[in-house]
Amino acid sequence: MALELIQDKLKGIETNSLVDRVEARLVELLQSRQLKVGDTIPKEIELAEIIGVSRTVIREALLRLRTMGLIESRKKKGAVITSPDIFGNLSKSMNPYLLDDNTLREVFELRLVLEVGMADLLYHRITKNDIEDLRRIVQDEPTDAENRIFNVNHEIAFHGKLYEISGNQTMRKFQKMLLPVFEYVHESGLLKKPASRKKFISHRGLVDILENGSPEMFRNAMRNHLDNHFARLFD
Amino acid sequence: MALELIQDKLKGIETNSLVDRVEARLVELLQSRQLKVGDTIPKEIELAEIIGVSRTVIREALLRLRTMGLIESRKKKGAVITSPDIFGNLSKSMNPYLLDDNTLREVFELRLVLEVGMADLLYHRITKNDIEDLRRIVQDEPTDAENRIFNVNHEIAFHGKLYEISGNQTMRKFQKMLLPVFEYVHESGLLKKPASRKKFISHRGLVDILENGSPEMFRNAMRNHLDNHFARLFD
DNA sequence: TAATTTTATTATGTCATACATAATTATGGC
DNA sequence: GCCATAATTATGTATGACATAATAAAATTA
Structure with missing residues (x-):
């Protein structure tokens, strides 16, 4: 209960929704780690554990990245970085x-x-x-x-x-x-x-x-x- | 079991994933019904019943539309059409x-x-x-x-x-x-x-x-x- | 009665769990 | 060593539960 408030306390006050914040963190992650196209990112469950939210939230955030064309997810293989087709979506x-x-x-x-x-x-x-x-x-x-x-x-x-x-x-x-x-x-x-x-x-x-x-x-x-x-x- | 196959049978063979198809149907829906900015679309559960998939899939599809800026969702009020900021995302x-x-x-x-x-x-x-x-x-x-x-x-x-x-x-x-x-x-x-x-x-x-x-x-x-x-x- | 506060309702947001599916890897037979 | 088969694994999908916030309804008060 009041989970979101707790998250706020832990991570500094941010206005957006939980998924928004997770998305931002993921984008940040992708950019910071000089990832090349084809590199894989951690599995959904791992990300959920690392960031401390449910898999649902992770999935929604990843889905956004996918919609933006930043990643592609393949079964078993996890998500891989793709060179975004900037106009595709x-x-x-x-x-x-x-x-x-x-x-x-x-x-x-x-x-x-x-x-x-x-x-x-x-x-x-x-x-x-x-x-x-x-x-x-x-x-x-x-x-x-x-x-x-x-x-x-x-x-x-x-x-x-x-x-x-x-x-x-x-x-x-x-x-x-x-x-x-x-x-x-x-x-x-x-x-x-x-x-x-x-x-x-x-x-x-x-x-x-x-x-x-x-x-x-x-x-x-x-x-x-x-x-x-x-x-x-x-x- | 073999749910997807059943769906395929019902709706004609389509190659993409379930969410892809639902997304396409929703976009189609938005376009066909001459909806104006501010109009609301059916609730997630209603859509799930209409299309015949789980709320999870509906949510993922709606999330894509939201990511693309086609809709905005407000609690209680449901999702409303927005004029997409084409370059925003x-x-x-x-x-x-x-x-x-x-x-x-x-x-x-x-x-x-x-x-x-x-x-x-x-x-x-x-x-x-x-x-x-x-x-x-x-x-x-x-x-x-x-x-x-x-x-x-x-x-x-x-x-x-x-x-x-x-x-x-x-x-x-x-x-x-x-x-x-x-x-x-x-x-x-x-x-x-x-x-x-x-x-x-x-x-x-x-x-x-x-x-x-x-x-x-x-x-x-x-x-x-x-x-x-x-x-x-x-x- | 009108205005305001309180309560109930409702739809989305988030969490948790279970199983299906497809791809990869491991295994086994030859 | 190669090919077919089985086990593994991560994502895809379904279901159910509760939190949250916005609205609507009800109740209280002036």
Whole structure:
């Protein structure tokens, strides 16, 4: 009885719940001990004894670490440190229906910022094969008349390929997460201005610049290509 | 015995663990029912009965949602939907000592991409007050001779202010998360080339361009300003 | 009656125990 | 020495109990 109070006394007053504190201690432990990926941490029961709480609490704390991708637990083997997939878990909360309007708009902006700013990575890492892939993709660049689904697929194929070329997996994962949100914002009534039909620099044009131009040129071209989206933000 | 198999039979074969499936069902539930922030979801015991698993499993699944920031649970009141702070939880796993080298480098790149690409947001939202703030900050722009800590603080003040001006809270939070990683990569031996002493466009120069130039100019200037970092990536 | 204090209720937080499950290790036969 | 089988072990899941805190209901008082 009054167990929590006793724990408080023992460990100094902390405001959070027991699991919170245990979690913090575990994270601290992981960080302090220069653990490498693949190292195992003590078993649940051992941790329970060491810290002096029930296995339930330990399990809840470990579960959080697992949810954050800091550890993976295998039967018999105990939990092992993993290199966290920083965006892996994020995708579940990155849901248009659960985010408030302002955040949605900000995520929309984030994609635009990334694509305008990624030029240098592209130029440094692009290969001849990539150019060929892009050529194949833009070969069927749809006109405005064609149906929306096809348009969306083409958009995803082209811009997705760019993220791939960037050679930055983290950014690519991030983009994949942003995609549904972007789609949602684009289609929803969240942005005041309607999408314009005006044509800006095409995907084809971007490929040409990627092949023969410079990062500066590409940044400006991409900015132009995305002007429809930018214009809807800035009204 | 063979409870899991029975569950599989009932619900169609799914590969993941029981908690995984329950979690998925709960997320699905939250999304389908057009729930607004503040709405409550059924009690743990009710959920256990509805889905047909023990309270333990329900609790673990709910705990994940809580860790992801989708819900908050209050005693007696049950769990309530919250607008997820998408990057809130991420900060725990965004730890230099837990990320592998490649991810670290990619996060490093991510920051560069963001700052080069954010120009349009800046120009659209900057105010006279912001310019004054920036002027105050660059007034004490340190020279190379001065000590590192001061340099770092100045860097953070200046670039942080830019994110603030962008008006994109999501991006700002993201940057705050990236900062320690960036610092770590910059200081560590992860990048092959040493940091150059060569001077590029200064913070002062960036402010001038922000005041009188265009987004195009700013992008190029920022790219130049960050060339030290870019050069270390591209060797 | 209205306001305030006290008590009861209720849902989550924590603990404890038991067993299932899957992976590893040990054993045994050849 | 190799392969199949059995024992071990740590996590996964279920169940039941009580603590705690927030709320609702009841009782007391002005």
